[in-house]
Amino acid sequence: MLSRVAANLYWLSRYMERSDGVLRMLKINYASSQDALTEFSWASVINIYSNISEDRLKQIEYKGRQVLDYMLFQKDNPCSILSLISMARENARSVQDHITNDLWQCLNEYYLLMRDPALIRSLKKDDPISVLDLLIKQIMLYYGTAEVTMARGESRSFMSIGKYLERSIQSADLLHVKFGSLDHNPDLLTNASYWKHLLQSLGGYELYLKTFRQGFEVENILDQVVLNVDFPRSVIYSINNISKHFEKLKSDHYINDNRELSFMIGRLQSRIKYSSVSSISAEGLGFLSSVKNELYQIGNAFHKNYFSHA
Secondary structure, eight states: OOHHHHHHHHHHHHHHHHHHHHHHHHHHHHHHHHHOSSOOOOHHHHHHHOOOOHHHHHHHTTOHHHHHHHHHHOTTSTTSHHHHHHHHHHHHHHTGGGSOHHHHHHHHHHHHHHTOHHHHHHHHHSOHHHHHHHHHHHHHHHHHHHHHHSOSSHHHHHHHHHHHHHHHHHHHHHHHHHHHGGGTOGGGGGOHHHHHHHHHHTTOHHHHHHHOOSOOOHHHHHIIIIIOTTSTTSHHHHHHHHHHHHHHHHHTTSSOOOHHHHHHHHHHHHHHHTOOHHHHHHHTHHHHHHHHHHHHHHHHHHIIIIITTO
């Protein structure tokens, strides 16, 4: 496979996964803003997913629908859903021979939906949750189509590596932001809504309730989001899948063996696998920062070794 094709498949998947994370975060925060007793600030959400100017942030920070418009439809925001889907579609268009027609059609329909003026009008006049739900279902349709139509070959492996790398970065980043906020507001430590919204953003709320019966405790949240090998959005689940698909590419001789990259993936996998909730708590934000840095290094290594000629 040409490095250009591999890079397109990898970034297609990363952009789609990133859009999924943004949509889920927006939905949960909008629902939270409707229940807030005081004025709800969107600053933390906007800062996670965009490089907005301070002046623009001050203008829209407390205006939920304007924030949603900025995060969904504004082309000047490179992390808006429209921007992400446009970039994903452009990558997919370049490699149509390597993805199924069903998957291309699904992605194209999503792109056309994002450009539909009726959707923008609905955001301004109707319940924004219905708009966000529609877009989230479109992402789920994309994932389902990829699952049932894509052959389990090199194309699928590069797409999976992109998806799980992006997902692990998002989970680690969200935890880092949430735990970082405790330094400024220790009362959040016992705020059930605060942790509930974190789990809902990751799609792990129902699993948490089924697994832990004693309410929302930081140790249990760390256990699920970092160490639970059965939770699809945990850090270790994503790292395990990155390792699995990388090994498949090597075993099928689609890529040259790279000992440095194998070592980086294995080192991070082992570090998380053999960590405990108590050891993670002891390291605090340092652990999450270190994990994020290693994930970025893995992404850079993939680009250097396999996509640099794209």
